[in-house]
Amino acid sequence: MRLAKVVLDALTTRGRSFIAAGFTAVACAFLLGEQELLRAGLLVLVLPLFSVFAVSRTRYRLACARRLGPSRLPVGHEARADVRLENVSRLPSGLLLVEDRVPYTLGGRARFVLDRIEPLGSRELSYRLRSDVRGRFKVGPLTVRLADPFGLVELARAFSLTDTLTVTPLTVELPPGSIPGAWHGEGQSLARTLSTAGEDDVTPREYRRGDDLRRVHWRSTARYGELMVRREEQEWQSRAILLLDTRRAAHTGEGPGSSFEQAVSVAASVGIHLAREGLPLRFVTDAGRSADLSAGSGSASGDELLDVLAVIGQSDDTALLPGLAAVRGSGRDGEALIVGIFGRLTAEEARSVAAARRGTAIGVAVLLGRDQRTDGDAAGFLRGAGWRVLALSSVAELPAAWAGVQGVPGAQ
Template identity: 30%
Template sequence: MRRAILSPDRPVVTLLRPLALLSVGVLGVLALVTTSAIVYWFFYVTAALVVLTWYWVSRSVTNLRMARSLVTKAAFAGDEVAEEFQLTNLGRLPVLMVELEDQSNFPGYSASIAENLDARQTKVWQSSGKALRRGIFTMGPMVVRTGDPFGIFAAEFNFPRVTSFVVYPRIALMPELTVPAGHQFGSSRSSSRTQQITSDAAGIRDFAPGDPMKRIHWLSTARRGQITVKEFDLEPAASVWIALDLNRAVLAGRGADTTEELAVIVATAVAYQQIRAGRAVGLAARGDQRVVLEPQKGPQQLWRILEHLAVLRAHGREVFPLTLSELGQGLAPGVSIVAISSDGDPEWISALGQLTRRRINCTAVHIDAHSFGGPATAADLVSLAALSGIGIRTLRAGQEFASIRPDFEPPPGVPATMVAGG
């Protein structure tokens, strides 16, 4: 488990009751003036109380140790997220009150708590909350406060370091959403060779300076008596591109019930379905950031796509037809594109039609913005798509989809543990 050591800011001891110090001064003056034994007794007791409480608070601060770790390895929207906390008092004096104020930005979650510790005691507990929405959130920072039983002094120190935690969008099952199987037109091999390792080995050639050792074909090297390396074909025909329209102008709905959230759910369904089918999947989107994730196969690619989808927001200004046109410029015949948009303007369907004429397999998923309170669709997109040979499916607000957790292991590096000491 990866551990992040936290160094707290310098503790600050604050006087909460200035009257206590004032009382010591007044009693000291009165004792000198009156020379009364009773006044002296009160002076000594009050002064000792102030000094001892200050010492108690100061020592309590330096003897506290805290650790927090994520119990949940990977969370999807709607899941429970759990943390484990460990609070230790290394000192010989009890700590009657420790207040932990959690400043995580995880929506609907707070790990704030008040505890007390005996001398040399350790307490362990868990805190959990529901992941209300997708995104990258921070667990921490943490503010720790303690004080004396008389309320004269208080100590506060901050742990500014944080650890990031990703809440992935939930993966929906949409078996009725089919993507045409891409195939290579013409030769069964790509005419383009690459130095990147793909699953499509094209042949062997002599070693050249700069070739990595992992590409050496040892059997051919032994047979021929000279170093031989493998070449690979590019795999354009096996690729599926998910094109996501995140133009703010076509966003409709409120809160978690928006066209943006439904579009992201559809994208997760396509990515999961196609990666499980053994195809290389890529992602193209232009929202609050530009994302072009080249197609790759395998479970790690699914997690990469999910991580991008976790943070993408419909804050873009680029119209979807332009996104599709730019994406299609470098694609070879046989590639599949799944375009997801809530735009009621037929221009993006026309842009897909131009790609189909280049023998690129296009599938359209139209999210009806009108059902989310947005404007009505300007044209019959279904008929227009049919004329261009494009498969299209329309989704509306309120549709429910079953969810699934991937049987692939999450990426390394999570969870993280934060350890803090006073």
């Protein structure tokens, strides 16, 4: 029974048709007493079985490698997959049907037909990948089907190798420069130099390559047994907090044009801009989940944010309070620039958002959705509480609006 199942699984539609035709011819030969028909029926019946045996005895070995370029790309852009298939045995291969498993979102399966691969030879295959939705997609594994010359039999051999393609949100370029009043910098606050601190008040640290030897703190060096230098100023750097409202009830529309997808694109655009300006980032959602991206800097921090936003989805939560609590607990007064990207906000929610900005911190609220322009209660309350409000219909309006926040002349 198991052998019969293996044979049936290996047969193609043509092979099964041959089997059926063979049985029919043999049966008719016995009924009609026709010897010639019997011989023809046996030949048609045996040929698929012989092909199964011949293909299953194939001893050549194959190796596979795949490369995605690039492995991360924005929505609507194309990537290229290059596949290298090698015959590492000393026997030539037969007919090969090669199929790389690709999600339907990226364009469906990639299929190729290879006549043969010579011993120790290889073949290069390539195809395009494109997605109009963001996400993280698995490409592969590669499946090779061994076929006989008559197309009666196919046996599948699958590789375990897979690769991941990350499709990030659509972003727009924002005008260079920082927002006036949003302090950030390194070593510009809480500086303590030797001119204002005594020798015993200086906090030492380990010697780093390139440090001036005149800053060696000999007393600490003797105490710790390793070279220590004076920390003449305590490093201080503010950070930006990026809050994204993912509540399903706060957003309208479906697909790439929905207010949620526009909000994700706004968050990606602002986050990349702030990372390029040198601000460490902390990303927070309405549910209170956060990711500290300050370990990276510049493009590294921006890429990490894009990876997070590539897979973020809408939540069924109805309250902003967990996210706002995470924002309030992310820094001290006056340290952070807070950028919140929201869908619809009620007047009560606007009050809660306004309270998240403390001290001299700069707050920028981006309101997405068509009704934000007509329903100005939330926007008016936030402006009255000192927030800078941008009411947008899509991410395409962000550069001009952001330039206005920065005070660029002529910006609207």
